[in-house]
Amino acid sequence: MTLTLEIIGITVLWFFLFGYVIVASIDFGSGFFNAYSLLTNRQHILTKIIQRYLSPVWEVTNVFLVFFFVGIIGFFPKTAFYYGTTLLVPASIAIILLAIRGSYYAFETYGSRGHKGYSFMYGVAGLLIPASLSVVLTISEGGFIDMIDGQPVLDYQELFLSPLTWSIVVLAIAATLYISAVFLTWYAHKAKDLEATKLLRKYALIWSLPTMITAAGIIVELRAHNPEHYANILDVWWAFLISGLLFIGTVYLLWKKRNYGFAFLLLVGQFFVAFFAYGWSHRPYLLYPYLTIYDSFTNEAMAIALIIAFIAGLGLLLPSLYLLLRLFLFNKDYVVGKKEDNHA
Numbered sequence: 643m644t645l646t647l648e649i650i651g652i653t654v655l656w657f658f659l660f661g662y663v664i665v666a667s668i669d670f671g672s673g674f675f676n677a678y679s680l681l682t683n684r685q686h687i688l689t690k691i692i693q694r695y696l697s698p699v700w701e702v703t704n705v706f707l708v709f710f711f712v713g714i715i716g717f718f719p720k721t722a723f724y725y726g727t728t729l730l731v732p733a734s735i736a737i738i739l740l741a742i743r744g745s746y747y748a749f750e751t752y753g754s755r756g757h758k759g760y761s762f763m764y765g766v767a768g769l770l771i772p773a774s775l776s777v778v779l780t781i782s783e784g785g786f787i788d789m790i791d792g793q794p795v796l797d798y799q800e801l802f803l804s805p806l807t808w809s810i811v812v813l814a815i816a817a818t819l820y821i822s823a824v825f826l827t828w829y830a831h832k833a834k835d836l837e838a839t840k841l842l843r844k845y846a847l848i849w850s851l852p853t854m855i856t857a858a859g860i861i862v863e864l865r866a867h868n869p870e871h872y873a874n875i876l877d878v879w880w881a882f883l884i885s886g887l888l889f890i891g892t893v894y895l896l897w898k899k900r901n902y903g904f905a906f907l908l909l910v911g912q913f914f915v916a917f918f919a920y921g922w923s924h925r926p927y928l929l930y931p932y933l934t935i936y937d938s939f940t941n942e943a944m945a946i947a948l949i950i951a952f953i954a955g956l957g958l959l960l961p962s963l964y965l966l967l968r969l970f971l972f973n974k975d976y977v978v979g980k981k982e983d984n985h986a
Contacts, residue, residue: 647945648926648935651717654952655710656921661959662706663917664821664910669703670768671822673743675845677765684841691830691838702966704740709955716948720938724929728787728796729778736774743767769815776814780807783868784930794932806863813856817913820849824892824909828902843896850893854886857916868930874923881919888912 672692679688714721746764781787786801787794801807823846830838861882864872875882888911895905926934939945 647942647949648939650949651713651939651945652921652925652935654949654956655713655717656918657956658706658710658713658952660914660917662703662710663817664913665706665963666703666772667818667821668825669822670772671819672826673761673768674765674819675822675826675842677761680761687837687841691826691833691835691842702963705959709952709959713948713952717940717945718928718933718935718938719940720933721928724787724794724933725778725781728781728794731796731798732774732777736771739767739771739774743771769818772814772818773811776810777801777807780804780810782924782927782929783864783871784927784932785867787929787932789932804867806860806867809856809860809863813853813860816849816852816856820846820853821909821913823849824896824902824906827896828906831902839902843899843902846896847893850889850896854889871924871927871930874925875920878919878923881915881922885912885916885919888915 675688676685676692679685679692743764746760746767780801781796783806786797786804788797789795823842827839827842827846830842861872861875864875888908892905892908892912895901895908926936928935928938940948
């Protein structure tokens with residue numbers, strides 16, 4: 643297929659969304675595991691490792707999401723018309739949860755450390771945010787929006803009774819916990835914390851199976867809900883096969899208790915391939931059957947300016963994250979707790 647401005651624009655945005663999926667999953671899952679450890683009296687095992695990760699990272703998580711939302715409106719202005727009112731409730735819930743999460747993190751960090759109420763709200767909000775945001779993927783498959791008097795209206799009953807909706811929500815939660823557990827296993831291993839490594843490895847293995855089962859379940863649900871998208875997925879079956887092989891590699895290394903860093907890289911590769919294969923199979927629709935990337939694209943001058951700006955932004959953001967990892971998270975003294983992080 644010819645690389646048009648529309649394809650380039652949506653690909654750049656997809657990179658930002660993928661970055662958010664990975665970084666936010668680690669963040670959200672960390673908050674949940676921290677809360678769970680407090681509720682099960684295992685805080686002596688996990689809390690120090692998780693707090694060491696969250697302290698320098700939690701503020702930058704939403705940068706990817708902000709870029710994506712600004713870009714989707716900039717590149718495809720008509721998305722504001724179709725998604726603006728229909729996502730009012732789900733998006734409002736997500737924004738409220740983000741605010742709650744930020745507030746409770748501040749209370750936990752600067753106030754009463756180890757407070758179970760603060761940690762519980764922080765952890766639960768972290769799981770509900772991906773669940774609420776994942777509804778957008780469900781809506782984009784079509785069948786949930788009715789055009790009434792020329793205005794898009796979301797059919798909430800159809801949305802919440804759809805098996806596809808709950809398949810995607812469960813996948814969002816399971817994938818969040820799986821991604822986070824694999825990363826934290828690696829991080830705990832780097833910190834030479836054997837007890838935390840053992841527990842987090844157990845969580846990673848537990849959540850690996852639900853992640854793959856629900857991912858496969860979504861494809862099955864699409865067969866009945868959106869046959870066109872299902873047929874497109876079958877056209878890129880090889881990409882999902884590669885993703886599955888990378889998943890097997892990750893689980894194998896976790897099972898054998900070795901190369902946790904490489905296991906996490908395999909996980910990122912697994913989600914990268916599956917994420918872009920899903921996006922490619924979804925093209926050209928932003929919303930079945932009303933909106934495509936071609937009939938909603940901005941003018942050429944604006945598109946070129948946005949592409950340059952977003953690629954430059956990505957070029958700044960990725961090295962910044964690398965420096966954050968290098969100077970803080972994986973600093974040889976910081977990772978083992980020999981020096982306190984003054985950032986928080």
